Amino acid sequence: MSWGTPPTERADAARNRMHLVATAREMLAELGADRLTMDALAERSGLGKGTVFRRFGTRAGIFQALMDDAERAFQEQVLSGPPPLGPGAPPMERLIAYGRARVGFLIEHREIGRGTLDGRQSVPVGVQMPVSRMHIRMLLGQISLGSANLDILAIQLTAALDGPLLLYLSAADLSQAAAEAERQLAESWQDLVRRVCRP
Amino acid sequence: MSWGTPPTERADAARNRMHLVATAREMLAELGADRLTMDALAERSGLGKGTVFRRFGTRAGIFQALMDDAERAFQEQVLSGPPPLGPGAPPMERLIAYGRARVGFLIEHREIGRGTLDGRQSVPVGVQMPVSRMHIRMLLGQISLGSANLDILAIQLTAALDGPLLLYLSAADLSQAAAEAERQLAESWQDLVRRVCRP
DNA sequence: ATACTAAGCGGGGTAAAGTCCGGTTATCGT
DNA sequence: ACGATAACCGGACTTTACCCCGCTTAGTAT
DSSP: OOOSSSOOOOHHHHHHHHHHHHHHHHHHHHHOGGGOOHHHHHHHHTOOHHHHHHHHSSHHHHHHHHHHHHHHHHHHHHHHSSTTTSBTBOHHHHHHHHHHHHHHHHHHTHHHHHHTOBTTOSSOTTOSSOHHHHHHHHHHHHSOOSSOOHHHHHHHHHHHHHHIIIIISOHHHHHHTHHHHHHHHHHHHHHHHHHHHOO | OOOSSSOOOOHHHHHHHHHHHHHHHHHHHHHOGGGOOHHHHHHHHTOOHHHHHHHHSSHHHHHHHHHHHHHHHHHHHHHHSSTTTSBTBOHHHHHHHHHHHHHHHHHHTHHHHHHTOBTTOSSOTTOSSOHHHHHHHHHHHHSOOSSOOHHHHHHHHHHHHHHIIIIISOHHHHHHSHHHHHHHHHHHHHHHHHHHHOO
16 A cells, blocks of 8 residues: 555665765765765765665766755745745745845855756756746746746746856856855846836 | 967867867767767767867867857857847847847757756856857846846846756757747747836 | 565676877977 | 977776666565
């Protein structure tokens, strides 16, 4: 008798996954992103290489898993934290607050974010239907915008939020003056949203 | 006597680079992006592997070179083609036309675009100061927007243009109904620009 | 409790990315 | 024209992502 869409994950598999994610996080903090190799992760966690690949599929998959993990706490704030990030504030203010928070989140986890990028996969990893995009789409639906294609607009705004940090700002730009970059991006996001949502 | 900022590239080196880019393009068309390997490129072009790496630094570098190459023709249209893409039209119309054209360009060259992504490099390859971003920045400067940070806004709009195709839309989304996706993205870009640039 | 089965596991194997260094060739000053 | 020098070339070498397949173990039905 199974009660989940995934036909139940085996106990040892779940244990191993948690252990691997934890070990990966340790290695990331300790050695940096590019010394986090599959072999090293397998050895350090005391598991076989095959296991690591079965869990994550690809190197980028590890970073995706780390990202999902970090994002869980963030989502918590968004779904049931205090306004304006959480529910309760008018949608436009929530949208602005969301962008501000997400910029900070992405700067903090920029090493992980970059790691999820993988040029060999034609379908970008794990970006099936990011929570970010869903949330933005929902908030856009609550704001009365004229005849706009809200699905596409949500994709574009998500990109405006993630793109600078994943694609266009170098590591130097970010670590040298992270605080300043964060302030400017947040400010500019607010401006962008205000402009887009004007009647 | 040298007349370029680069202290003159040696003739054979230039010849080899052109040959490599041409061969890479052939292989891309013939075999697809993920059979375009460094070894195969070296062998097929009749050069050594060391040469290939000296030229392009990294696998993503090849795709970057292919992209630059393809982009040259595109820039030509933008810098001196007929309006509204080329000069002569009001800046906002040029901005809309630019986005429309770029969406088409990116869909056409999506395989190359994806190839430029590389999760191992902390500084994204070749995205030093993309022409796209410069052009958008320039047009924004010609439109009178209130007190906006135009540099950051340009980055965000560039991301809104590139992000969907590089990060969020799967290969299936694009090849299945490329024409439809292109239409929607272009339409939505126009809407976005109109909203942003309203007084 | 026990046998059955499907999933998980491990580690060795392959191919591709990226590095290095000795030999070669193009450019520059005279 | 010619030698000095710096850049280029090639291919062997190392590291790492990713695959495969026989063995083990967790879940399930009797």
